[in-house]
Amino acid sequence: MQAVSPTTTGVAHLARPGRPAVVARTLAELGGPTRGVVELPVRLMWCPDRAFDLADPDQLLWLYENxxxxxxxxxxxxxxVNGRMLRRVWRLLNLPRGVRLAWETRHRCLRSA
Structure with a gap:
């Protein structure tokens, strides 16, 4: 899977200053887990408690946001990230504007999700 980059889209949406948002080319490529406990690597989350129980809706949202x-x-x-789950929870996610725009620009189905 390749990320959509500013050179392929012509638009750079930033996750935060100086960092372009990384976006999957298709939602079908996102085959992440839908149950169980997921632990994020330190490079994605710096706090000591990096484990998320996907059965807890709040923890699922927090995992995806991070x-x-x-x-x-x-x-x-x-x-x-699981593509079907992402589509289900998309409107509930608290994301930086640049991340939301990057994903909705590439995946128009998320705008109406």
């Missing part, structure tokens, strides 16, 4: 905001490569997205 991954979508902090991902620096498409492998993070493919491994940690």
């Amino acid at each position: 991954v979508l905001r902090e991902a620096s490569n498409p492998d993070d997205l493919r491994r940690l």
Whole structure:
């Protein structure tokens, strides 16, 4: 899976100043888990408690918010985010404007999700 970059879209949406948002080319490529406990690597979350129980809706949202905001490569997205689940929870996610715009620009189905 390759990330959508400013050179392929013509537009750079930033996750935060100086960091472009990483976006999957297709939602079908996102085969992350939908149950169980997921532990994020330190590079995606710096606090000591990095484990998320996907059965808890709040923890699922928090996991996705962190991954979508902090991902620096498409492998993070493919491994940690599930495309069908992302579509279900999209409107509930608290994301930086640049991240939301990047994903909705690439995946128009998320705008109406």
